Amino acid sequence: MKTDVEELTATRVKLTVEVPFDELKPNLDKAYKELSKQVRLKGFRPGKVPARLIDQYVGRGAVLQEAVNDALPELYGRAVEESEVFVLGQPDVEITNLDDGKEFAFTAEVDIRPKFEVPDFKDLEVVVDDAVVTPDEVEETIGNLRERFAALTAASRPAENGDFVSIDLAAQIDGEDVEDARTTGYSYEVGSKSSIEGLDEALAGMSAEESKTFTSTLAGGEHEGEEAEVTVTVHSVKIKELPELDDEFAQLASEFDTIGELRADVRKRLERQKRGQQLAQARDKALEALLEKIDIPLPDGVIEGEITRRNEQLEQQLQYAGLTKEAYLQEEEKSEEEFDTEIAEAARQAVKGGFVLDQLALQEELNVENEELSEYVVTQAMQIGMQPQQLAQHLTESGQLPALVSEVLRTKSLNVLVENVKIVDESGNELDADTIQRELGGETVEETGDDTGDDAAGADDTAEAAAASGDDAKPADEADDADKADEAKTKDA
Incomplete structure (x- = not known):
């Protein structure tokens, strides 16, 4: 097999490969064997049809095509190895000559990694x-841990920012109910700004079993982006109580x-x-x-x-x-x-x-x-x-x-x-x-x-x-090798 390399650009080459026809013999034998299993001729069992009859009934061209398709991956791989180029991605292959019994030739255009040397970097x-680590960062982390062990207790006062309420939501547009905007038994933190616009303002000062209607823009569903009359009903108001920051908490939340x-x-x-x-x-x-x-x-x-x-x-x-x-x-x-x-x-x-x-x-x-x-x-x-x-x-x-x-x-x-x-x-x-x-x-x-x-x-x-595999991976973002899965000595809530 003969391979010539033409540099089209600094990052793309064209391989021209000429293959002696006798190198295709194993692939031709395989093609005849596979086609013999598919051909049905009276007097011959599947897989036993002679090559001359396959040529007659299927056509020599079909056999050649089958053999070439089978041979190309290996031939291309050998051409790349002989040329000592670092190919990237899939090649554009074109068969340029298929002379039965004489010669087979093809070209392959493919991207390559550019040739260069990494300069000295020890002066970087x-x-x-x-x-x-500041004391505030330590306290913030412990504060987050306290949040995980917080308890909710019923409040005897109206809702304030930071309270948790159990609510129902319903919406109407032009007097018609919006079914996909209806929610029941929704637990929500007042002041979190994590729901529809206007909800936090409506909830402030509401007590259990009270309802209020306000105008807002729906954020999802069939009527996304439309203004609606939203009614919120409060079922309960609960206060979040954090555990005392003492030895008892340390024993509860850690070892x-x-x-x-x-x-x-x-x-x-x-x-x-x-x-x-x-x-x-x-x-x-x-x-x-x-x-x-x-x-x-x-x-x-x-x-x-x-x-x-x-x-x-x-x-x-x-x-x-x-x-x-x-x-x-x-x-x-x-x-x-x-x-x-x-x-x-x-x-x-x-x-x-x-x-x-x-x-x-x-x-x-x-x-x-x-x-x-x-x-x-x-x-x-x-x-x-x-x-x-x-x-x-x-x-x-x-x-x-x-x-x-x-x-x-x-x-x-x-x-x-x-x-x-x-x-x-x-x-x-x-x-x-x-x-x-x-x-x-x-x-x-x-x-x-x-x-x-x-x-x-x-x-x-x-x-x-x-x-033993080659490197044909796409460039990937660099991973953070620091151990992000560090096992904390604090218990999960």
């Missing part, structure tokens, strides 16, 4: 936030005996969280600084694919939240053009970042070990509440292993980057990324215990398969 400096011990634990967890945020900031800013030093062409097809992926992801999120894109843009105070520009720029940065991290992995001769892949699968499975072996099987069957390998490899590249740049906080203190990572990892093991060994071992077979 990034500034991250201070990891200082600690005193409020002082609880405060110390909250401070420790907040400090750990901020250290993780520092590490995440350092990674983001280090990559941004490195990208500024590199100017490379980006393939339009890959950019368009990333834009499409991001738009589809946003549509899914908006649909889940019950929002339209128009409402989202209005809330963000952005025009359609501004939004499209931001999406396009984010897509370009993501694609460029992926290319740079891939190249850095090559230059640093990084690879993904089975244990690393298994650990990643276990971590992802824990986050989504799935058994690691189930997730590993899903990734294998859905063909997502190459993307998984790529993500792990890019994370390792990012670690190399952040470990070699200078990191300082806003106060001027120099930080060491590796030290922070060890501290975070050490606390995770200490607090939660290492009980994932069996699950990780169960994913080893998948890891081996993934490690």
Whole structure:
């Protein structure tokens, strides 16, 4: 087989492949065998029809087409390997010559990753936030915990902001009931501004068994956007009472005996969280600084694919939240053009970042070990509440292993980057990324215990398969490797 490479642009090539016809013989034999099972001729069992009769009744052209379709994926893969190009996406293939018994030739145009070298980055400096925990932050966290253990007691007075009321809502337009706007037994916090406009003002000062009518604009349903007369009926008013901030509360809400011990634990967890945020900031800013030093062409097809992926992801999120894109843009105070520009720029940065991290992995001769892949699968499975072996099987069957390998490899590249740049906080203190990572990892093991060994071992077979796969993943946003699933020592309500 002969392969010529023509560089159409810095990010797209045309492969011209010439194949001796005898290399198609295994594919022709397979084609005859498959067609023989489909042809029904008197005197011949399925699968036993001779090739000459298949040519006569089906046509040699159909056999050739079947053989070529079967051979193309392998031939294209060999051409890519021989050409030593890093292809992206699916190729545009055209058969240029199919001379029966003599020669077969085709061309394939495909996007490629541009060729470049990652420059030295050890002179880069990034500034991250201070990891200082203030007394107010500790009290705010404990206050949130108190909210979870609050009790509701019946009030003998009219409703005020912060009270919880049980209400019925009904709406009319031009004297006609709006059925899809009717709600009964709705528990609502007065002053939360989380329902229709005007409700909080109407509820203020109302007592149990009272009703009031006000004018508002319906926010959903068949009459969305129309003005309606809304009637609210209060069934009960309850006051939220927070538990006293004392040792008894500490014992109720946590494993600690005193409020002082609880405060110390909250401070420790907040400090750990901020250290993780520092590490995440350092990674983001280090990559941004490195990208500024590199100017490379980006393939339009890959950019368009990333834009499409991001738009589809946003549509899914908006649909889940019950929002339209128009409402989202209005809330963000952005025009359609501004939004499209931001999406396009984010897509370009993501694609460029992926290319740079891939190249850095090559230059640093990084690879993904089975244990690393298994650990990643276990971590992802824990986050989504799935058994690691189930997730590993899903990734294998859905063909997502190459993307998984790529993500792990890019994370390792990012670690190399952040470990070699200078990191300082806003106060001027120099930080060491590796030290922070060890501290975070050490606390995770200490607090939660290492009980994932069996699950990780169960994913080893998948890891081996993934490690042998190629990298054809789309660029992905960088993940925050700080342990967001830190186990609090406080109990869930």
